[in-house]
Amino acid sequence: MEWYALDSWIVLTGALCAIACALPGTFLVLRNMSMMGDAISHAVLPGLAIAFLLSGSRSSIWMFVGAAVVGLITALATQWISHWGKVDRNASMGIVFTTLFALGLLIIVQAADHVDLDPNCVLYGALELTPLDVVAEWTWFGLLIELPRAALVLAVVASINLLIICVFYKEMKVAAFDPDLSEAQGFRAGWMHYLLMAQVAVTTVAAFEAVGSIIVVAMLIVPPATALLLSKRLGMVLFLSATLGAAAALMGHLAAIHFPPLLGFNGTSTAGMMALATGFLFVLAWLKHLMFN
Amino acid sequence: MSVRPHRILPVISLSLLALVLLPVEVAAATAATWIDSLWRVLSLQDYNTRLVVFSTTLLGMASGWVGTFLLLRKRALMGDALSHACLPGIGIAFLIMVALGGSGKALAGLLTGASISGLLGVAAILIIRRTTTIKDDAAMGIILSVFFGLGIVILGMVQELPGASAAGLESFIYGKTASMVQQDFNLLVALSVLSGIACLLLTKEFTLLCFDEAYGRSMGWPIGKLDMLMLALVAAVTVVGLQAVGLILIIAFLIIPAAAARFWTENLVRMLLLAGGIGAISGWLGSSISALAPRLPAGAIIVLVTAFIFILSMLFGIRRGVLPRTVAALRLKRKIGRQHLLRAIYELQECTSVADGSAKFNSRITFASLCKHRHWTPKAVHRLIRKAKKEDHIENFDGIHLQLSEAGYGEASRITRNHRLWERFLIEHADIAANHVDRDADSVEHILSPDMVRELEQQLKSSATPSSPHPTGGKH
Numbered sequence: 026m027e028w029y030a031l032d033s034w035i036v037l038t039g040a041l042c043a044i045a046c047a048l049p050g051t052f053l054v055l056r057n058m059s060m061m062g063d064a065i066s067h068a069v070l071p072g073l074a075i076a077f078l079l080s081g082s083r084s085s086i087w088m089f090v091g092a093a094v095v096g097l098i099t100a101l102a103t104q105w106i107s108h109w110g111k112v113d114r115n116a117s118m119g120i121v122f123t124t125l126f127a128l129g130l131l132i133i134v135q136a137a138d139h140v141d142l143d144p145n146c147v148l149y150g151a152l153e154l155t156p157l158d159v160v161a162e163w164t165w166f167g168l169l170i171e172l173p174r175a176a177l178v179l180a181v182v183a184s185i186n187l188l189i190i191c192v193f194y195k196e197m198k199v200a201a202f203d204p205d206l207s208e209a210q211g212f213r214a215g216w217m218h219y220l221l222m223a224q225v226a227v228t229t230v231a232a233f234e235a236v237g238s239i240i241v242v243a244m245l246i247v248p249p250a251t252a253l254l255l256s257k258r259l260g261m262v263l264f265l266s267a268t269l270g271a272a273a274a275l276m277g278h279l280a281a282i283h284f285p286p287l288l289g290f291n292g293t294s295t296a297g298m299m300a301l302a303t304g305f306l307f308v309l310a311w312l313k314h315l316m317f318n
Numbered sequence: 319m320s321v322r323p324h325r326i327l328p329v330i331s332l333s334l335l336a337l338v339l340l341p342v343e344v345a346a347a348t349a350a351t352w353i354d355s356l357w358r359v360l361s362l363q364d365y366n367t368r369l370v371v372f373s374t375t376l377l378g379m380a381s382g383w384v385g386t387f388l389l390l391r392k393r394a395l396m397g398d399a400l401s402h403a404c405l406p407g408i409g410i411a412f413l414i415m416v417a418l419g420g421s422g423k424a425l426a427g428l429l430t431g432a433s434i435s436g437l438l439g440v441a442a443i444l445i446i447r448r449t450t451t452i453k454d455d456a457a458m459g460i461i462l463s464v465f466f467g468l469g470i471v472i473l474g475m476v477q478e479l480p481g482a483s484a485a486g487l488e489s490f491i492y493g494k495t496a497s498m499v500q501q502d503f504n505l506l507v508a509l510s511v512l513s514g515i516a517c518l519l520l521t522k523e524f525t526l527l528c529f530d531e532a533y534g535r536s537m538g539w540p541i542g543k544l545d546m547l548m549l550a551l552v553a554a555v556t557v558v559g560l561q562a563v564g565l566i567l568i569i570a571f572l573i574i575p576a577a578a579a580r581f582w583t584e585n586l587v588r589m590l591l592l593a594g595g596i597g598a599i600s601g602w603l604g605s606s607i608s609a610l611a612p613r614l615p616a617g618a619i620i621v622l623v624t625a626f627i628f629i630l631s632m633l634f635g636i637r638r639g640v641l642p643r644t645v646a647a648l649r650l651k652r653k654i655g656r657q658h659l660l661r662a663i664y665e666l667q668e669c670t671s672v673a674d675g676s677a678k679f680n681s682r683i684t685f686a687s688l689c690k691h692r693h694w695t696p697k698a699v700h701r702l703i704r705k706a707k708k709e710d711h712i713e714n715f716d717g718i719h720l721q722l723s724e725a726g727y728g729e730a731s732r733i734t735r736n737h738r739l740w741e742r743f744l745i746e747h748a749d750i751a752a753n754h755v756d757r758d759a760d761s762v763e764h765i766l767s768p769d770m771v772r773e774l775e776q777q778l779k780s781s782a783t784p785s786s787p788h789p790t791g792g793k794h
Contacts (some may be wrong), residue, residue: 110577116395127618304468311449
C-alpha cells in the first residue's frame, strides 16, 4: 500500500470536519432538528452567488460571510414561519431552503456571464483536491509540511465549536432537554437555540466549502445518532460521535482507495465513501442495539 | 389587442406578480407587447411551451394532493429524503443495463432503479424508527446522507467506465424542465391519474393515518400497509417528478402547496382540492413566466411562484393566516376589556345599593371609584369608556360621573350573571375555593355560548343574577 502525505491530509481534513460537525450535530439530533444541516447547505446558494457578484472574486472570505449570513437567515426564517404561521418545523425548513435554493439558482443563471459558480461543485465538493490548496508550508525535522487551507479552516471551526460546547455545556444540555427549566433557571433557551443555529450555519458553510455538502449532512447527523445508540450520557455521546466521525473519515478514504479496484473501477468520490462509512458504523451500532436491547 | 373583460383580472394579477419577479425584463419590453406575449404563453398558444406547461401543472396538482397527507402526517421532508435516496438506484440500474449491453439510459430502467432504492430508503427509515429511539427526522437525515453518499460513490465509479457514457445521469437529479419530451408528459399524466384515484379512494383511510394512527390500529385497520402505500405514492411522485423537474422543485412541490392550503381551511377534502389547485397554478404560472424570457430556469421560477403564494396564504389565509388570527385576537381582547368595564360598573352599583340599603338600580358612579375597583389606570379606563360609548352602553360621562345606558345596563347584568353562574358552577361542581374562583371564571365567561348559559341555569336552578360568592373589590 502506498501512502503519501496527500492521503494523510485528506484523512485529517475529513476527521477535522467530522469533529467540527459532530459537536453541534449532537444537539441538532437531540432537538429533533436533524435536517437543519441539509437545509442550510442547500439554502446558502444565494449567499454564495450574491457575495460573488458583490465582491467580484471567489476569495473565500466573502463567500464565507455571504453563506454564513444566509445560513442564519435560513434558521431565523424557519423559526418565524413555524412560530407565526404555526407550520410544522420540518415543513417550514423545507419551504425556506427550497425557496432560497431556487433564488440562488435564478441569480446564478441570470448573471451567468459574471458568475463562474457551479451548483454541483458546491454540493459535492472535491475532497481529493483540497491538499493542493496550500496556505502555509514549513520544514519540520527535514519533513516538508504543506498545510492545506481546508484543514486550517476546519481546525479553527472545530476548536471554536469545542470551546463553545465547553463554556456552555450545562446551558446547552438543559436547553436541549428541558427549555422550560432553562428559562426558569434564568437563562434564555432561545439564545442557546440561536447560538446553536449560528454554530451549525458556520460549520456547515466552512465544511462544505472544503469538502462538499453531502459529507456535512452525513457527519452532522449519522455519528451523533450512532453515539446515541451506544450511550445515554451526553458527554460520552459528544466524545463518541466525534471519534466515530473521525474513524469514518479514515475508513472512507481507505475504502475509496482500495474498494473500486476490486470491482475493476479506477476510483471514486472520497466524500461519498466517508458518508457511506458513517452509515456502516451506524449499521454496526444498530445491530448491537438490536441484539442487546 | 382588444382586452375582453374576463381576461382583465388574471392579466392584472399576473403582471403584478411578474413585476415582482422580473424587473429587468419588464423594463426592457414595452408593456403592451409584454402583456400580449404573456397572454400568448399563459393561454398555451405557443406550441412548444404547451408540453412543459401542461407537465408542470399536472405534477403540481399530483404533488399537492400527496403532499397534503405528508404534511398532516408531519413527514414533510420525506420527499427530501426519498429524492436523495433514489441516486444509488439510478447508478446501479445504469450499471446493470450497461452490463446487459444497452446504452444504460433507458428511462424505464432508470425509473425502476430509482423507485427500488427510494422505497428501500423509506423502509429503512420506518425500521430505524420502529426498532430504536431515534426520531423520524434523524432517521431521514441518516438515510438521506448515507444513500446519497452511496449514490455518489457509484456514479464516481461509473463515470470512468470504458465504453459507456454516464454523462447526463446527474441531470436525472437536477431535472430538465425546459426540455421535457412527450414521454415525460405521458408519465406525468399516468402519475396524476394514479395519485388522484388513490387519494379519492383512500381519503378516509389516509385521514385516519394522519390524525389517529393508534385508533385506526385498535379498529383493526392495516395501518402498516396503508403507511407503506402512502409512501409508495410519494415515491412515485418523487421519482417521476425528479427526472422531469429536478430534486429541489419536487421537494418544494411536496411541501409548499399543502402548507399554503392549510392556512385557508380546516377541512381535509377542501385542503386536498386547494393544495392540488395551488400546485397546479404554480406549475402553470411558473413555467409560463420562465418561457417568456431567456435565462429564467423553469424549476427555480416555479419554486419562487409557489413560495410567493405561500407567503400570501400565510399572511391572509382566512383560517390560520397571520393577519386574520391577529385581528381575531385583537377583537377578542377588546371584547374582554369592554365586558370587564361593564361588569365593574355593575358591581359598583351593587355595592352602593348594599351600602344604602336601597334596591339595585342603574345609579351614577364616579370615575375614580371605577379606577380603584379593578386597579385600572385612568388612561386605560378612558380608552374602555370611549369604546363603550361608541356602542351606546355608557351615557352622561362628564369626566367625573358616568352612568350605563338602558342597553348597557341590560348587557352588564347579563355579563355579570354569566360570570357568577360560572363561578357558582365551579364552586359546586369543580370544588374550587370561593376566593380562587374569580380568576378562573374570568378566562371562560367571555366565550360562554347561550346554550351553555341555559344549561348552567338548569344545573344551578337559578334564573336571577346570583350574588357574588366573594367580595367584589373595594368598599366605598
